[in-house]
Amino acid sequence: MRVVMFGYQTWGHRTLRALLDSGHDVVLAVTHPKSEHAYEKIWDDSVAELAEQHDVPVLLRNRPDDAGLLQTLRDAAPDIIVANNWRTWLPPEIFDLPPHGTLNIHDSLLPAYAGFSPLIWALINGEKEVGVTAHRMNAELDAGDILLQRAVSVADGDTVTDLFHRTVDLIEPIVRESLELIASGRARWVAQDRTQATFFHKRSxxxxxxxxxxxxxxxxxxxxxxxxxxxxxxxxxxxxxxxxxxxxxxxxxxxxxxxxxxxxxxxxxxxxxxxxxxxxxxxxxxxxxxxxxxxxxxxxxxxxxxxxxxxx
Incomplete structure (x- = not known):
């Protein structure tokens, strides 16, 4: 499959690394410029640098709402977009552009902890498990049908740094397995129970x-x-x-x-x-x-x- 990737920081970096190792054709990476926001300077492995090392074209955007980006995406003709830690809403003319739509990788066990900083909020709230979800993007934030989920336990004394390392290690296998299922026609999508959805804002x-x-x-x-x-x-x-x-x-x-x-x-x-x-x-x-x-x-x-x- 031809793949376009949207992502940022270490989460996006791990996603792009999985795509590059997947055997699929990564034709474009779209990422944000570096930020001085306190939380965005943490875990800031560069998507742009990794893409350039592998001769993948890179576009830097704060928002995805310009005509030039849309035309570039059309020219790239992706079969699927894969997104992880893209910081703004993607419009339907982008997320529905490829035949297989957009696969979003989110670091919570959806439908709980949609939105931002899910690991931090989950730990504050005393959750016993955290994890990663691969789901198809739609017009509602982190609300699309789920393909895969993987969970890890929260132990007594765990810090959010501990949970980051355990969940970020889930990204590459879940991305590779998701693409295998989609490419082979074996993907089975499950609708989220929206009565269980919770949404959290970006932390400051x-x-x-x-x-x-x-x-x-x-x-x-x-x-x-x-x-x-x-x-x-x-x-x-x-x-x-x-x-x-x-x-x-x-x-x-x-x-x-x-x-x-x-x-x-x-x-x-x-x-x-x-x-x-x-x-x-x-x-x-x-x-x-x-x-x-x-x-x-x-x-x-x-x-x-x-x-x-x-x-x-």
């Missing part, structure tokens, strides 16, 4: 701000969902923004006002958490390590020399 730095009214269990997952190299979860102390590098849920229950710097426990310092922390029935968040604006990392027990005061 403000989404990493700690809200001390959340239960400590949720905050501990937020910290793991914002592990290096992602922008860490953060709070403010005495007018200075501090990033929380690692944390745990306290063994004991603590009462008081959310955000209170309370007491040492184990290797960290307990911060009172939970909207109903005043009842004394909530566990606190034990901050273990943090990073100050100068980039230095500290044990919380060294940074919080005295107890008292508030974060937030």
């Amino acid at each position: 730095i403000e989404d990493s701000r700690i809200d001390w009214s959340w239960p400590a269990e949720d905050l501990e997952r937020l910290v793991r969902a914002q592990s290096d190299p992602y922008p860490n979860a953060f709070t403010h102390h005495r007018g200075e923004r501090i990033q929380i590098v690692s944390a745990a849920v306290s063994r004991a229950r603590y009462g008081g006002t959310p955000g209170r710097i309370f007491i040492r426990e184990g290797d960290g310092v307990v911060i009172v958490a939970g909207a109903d922390a005043r009842t004394g029935r909530r566990r606190g968040l034990v901050v273990e390590r943090l990073r100050t604006p100068d980039g230095a990392e500290h044990a919380a027990t060294d940074y919080f020399r005295t107890m008292g005061g508030y974060l937030g």
